[in-house]
Amino acid sequence: MKRCEHRTNYDLREEALDPQLTDHLAECESCAQRARRAEAFDTVVRSAMITSVPDDLTAKLLALVPGLMPPMLVRSKHWKLQRRAFVGLSGFASILALGLVIYGVYLLANTVGVGDWLATASTWPGVAIDWLYRHIPSSRSFVAAMIAVRQPLQWMILLLLIWQVWERMPLPNNRQTA
Amino acid sequence: MAEPTTEILYRAQRNDPEAMGALIVSQQHYIYNIAMSVMRQPEDAADLTQDACIKLLRVIGQYNGESRFTTWLYRLVINLGRDELRKRGRRAPEMPPMTDDDGETVDPLSSIADDNRWADPQEVATNHELRAEVTQALDKLEDHYRLALTLYYFDDLRYNDIAEILEVPLNTVKSYIRRGKERLALLLGANQSEAILPAKREPVTDERPNRGRFAFALGWR
Numbered sequence A: 001m002k003r004c005e006h007r008t009n010y011d012l013r014e015e016a017l018d019p020q021l022t023d024h025l026a027e028c029e030s031c032a033q034r035a036r037r038a039e040a041f042d043t044v045v046r047s048a049m050i051t052s053v054p055d056d057l058t059a060k061l062l063a064l065v066p067g068l069m070p071p072m073l074v075r076s077k078h079w080k081l082q083r084r085a086f087v088g089l090s091g092f093a094s095i096l097a098l099g100l101v102i103y104g105v106y107l108l109a110n111t112v113g114v115g116d117w118l119a120t121a122s123t124w125p126g127v128a129i130d131w132l133y134r135h136i137p138s139s140r141s142f143v144a145a146m147i148a149v150r151q152p153l154q155w156m157i158l159l160l161l162i163w164q165v166w167e168r169m170p171l172p173n174n175r176q177t178a
Numbered sequence B: 001m002a003e004p005t006t007e008i009l010y011r012a013q014r015n016d017p018e019a020m021g022a023l024i025v026s027q028q029h030y031i032y033n034i035a036m037s038v039m040r041q042p043e044d045a046a047d048l049t050q051d052a053c054i055k056l057l058r059v060i061g062q063y064n065g066e067s068r069f070t071t072w073l074y075r076l077v078i079n080l081g082r083d084e085l086r087k088r089g090r091r092a093p094e095m096p097p098m099t100d101d102d103g104e105t106v107d108p109l110s111s112i113a114d115d116n117r118w119a120d121p122q123e124v125a126t127n128h129e130l131r132a133e134v135t136q137a138l139d140k141l142e143d144h145y146r147l148a149l150t151l152y153y154f155d156d157l158r159y160n161d162i163a164e165i166l167e168v169p170l171n172t173v174k175s176y177i178r179r180g181k182e183r184l185a186l187l188l189g190a191n192q193s194e195a196i197l198p199a200k201r202e203p204v205t206d207e208r209p210n211r212g213r214f215a216f217a218l219g220w221r
Helices: A006-011 A019-027 A029-049 A057-062 A079-111 A114-135 A139-168 B006-013 B017-039 B042-062 B069-087 B128-140 B143-152 B159-166 B170-196 B213-218
Strands: none
Touching (some): A029 B143, A057 B017, B017 B069, B017 B143, B042 B069, B143 B170
16 A cells, blocks of 8 residues: 555544645545544444443442442341342232132132032042042052142142242342442 | 543542542543553452542542643552552563654554455444454553553543653654554454464564464555
């Protein structure tokens, strides 16, 4: 590429292009092309050089200022208790809502006659067990054992579910204050 | 514009917490980027940013307005970073003496002349591949060039400010920026060669630079 005397002026300029240089770029295709590439180079390098400040750094820096405690850093002394109370109440409200929905469905089913069909269907497990006892008498002990562990198993599954939900709940980030 | 208002400075010097907070919020981005340039690791840069802010709050009363506030602050950050690197036994990014630009015509940009990706300033802004290549090359750039270029690419810093921050003569700053760009383009060329021919990889040195496609396209001779 042909060297041009204006090039150094272009590279080391601090302000917008002066009129003399602008005129020259309008006339000299080689310099104009180079100016476009220089601008592209600067654009990419500038954007690659700028790093975003980490999310939590601002809070840490503001915490260094004596007498300045932004609201986002203030956390109640009883936040753990409050969090647990919130989770407990939310769980209770969910169970209540579920109960109401089930009751609503039950009422609706009775209204449209599904209740009779459900009553019949609810006898089917007993019929099936009678059939089993008659044809495989030894199954009595197995069914008895299953019935004995049914209730503890239900409670265990419920506890496991609650524990899993509790574990998976995201904790609020701890903010460093110094 | 990074330069804080006189009022903010006045209030911060009189320990007004809100003014101090505003000052820190307005400067954190610049402090962190300079810290990244000196320390290179995000965690170290965050630590240096915190140390610089602690020091700023302690010595802001000593700022007498002789230079721009940002110049004074960035010099404080760089000096703290150098101290920290020395404490760790790492070499601080000193500015080695450099002769002024000689008569030799070295054009840092002619090596991208035949690479069409650099032809349009609007398009490169969204070219992620190119940006990734530049980031990789910046990681390999020598500390003193990287520091000079970091300050150079801050929109509101003039050569005089950079010279004051780095405590070097004005012509040396110009040389650093020019040669930093050359070096960066050389490294971009080297990266390109590595990607194409990994077996023929050669170390890039100051004496005999490996002139890859970028350097060739920039036309360095």
